Amino acid sequence: MLPLSTFVAEGMARLSQGPHPDRARQDAERLLLYLLGKDKAWLMAHGDEGLPGRQADRYAEMLERRYRGEPIQYITGETEFYGLPFRVTPNVLIPRPETEHLVEKVIELAAAFKQPRIVDVGTGSGAIAVALACEIPQAVVTSIDLSPAALAIATENAKRNEVALRFLEGDLLTPVAGERFEIVVSNPPYVPEADRDSLSVEVRDYEPELALFAGEEGLAIYRRLIPAARAVLVPGGFVALEIGYGQGPVVGRLLAKSGFQQIEFVPDLQGIPRVACGRFIP
Secondary structure, three states, rough: OOEHHHHHHHHHHOOOOOOOOHHHHHHHHHHHHHHOOOOOHHHHHHHHHHHOOOHHHHHHHHHHHHHHOHHHHHHHOOOEEOOOEEEEOOOEEEOHHHHHHHHHHHHHOOOOOOOEEEEEOOOOOOHHHHHHHHHHHOOOOEEEEHHHEEEHHEEEEEEEEEEOOEEEEEEOOHOOOOOOEEEEOOOOOOOOOHHHOOOOHHHHHOOOOHHHHHOOOHHHHHHHHHHHHHHHHEEEEEEEEOOOOOOOOHHHHHHHHEEEEEEEEOOOOOHHHHHEEEEEOO
């Protein structure tokens, strides 16, 4: 029986030939640790131990999936967002660290209300909605998605993190027409179709197109969502949106055209505008 250190070395050699050779050792170790249910410190202390045949076959299968470019999060079915555990499948977008800026901004905005009603449009895995429900326990959070499969994952993640959310299936804010909210939040699809070929293999070939692309300029959802958000907000309510690179000026104009004021942009750690906000003041 080969020692674990040998499996890591062979896994690294295989992944070094894949799309991300710079992460070969890290990925090889991460997959093995997931398989074993152990941490890196344990692996360092037990590198001479063997791996049973069935687990060795499973590890080889996981390595091959990663070699082909499949995201590790889909292979393990697990990821972390805002310090919380989430299940992810190819039916949902993998939550990005950049989206935590959106969560932080909504937490800040929610402080203006005693019991904010928040609606998360295009909830996907439920990452934003669940994080907000955890951080703002007095909030009433509604999650909407067009995909029943995504809603099933989001529901599972809400239960896993022990928060109560309302889940609705439908296009943008259609399921809550006639209702009113203090905050509308969304990380909508915003990748231009023209950028498809420049995306990494993990994103282009594995993540759901419905959650990625929004027309030739990547602005199709904003053009529909921003006026729809204005229609469901109470006076003094906010809309908060994640935006793509270079989209700030156009999104800002769309917000202003729909009557939003106090428009601002929140940068990510690279200084790139990542969140756009506006307030409805009649």
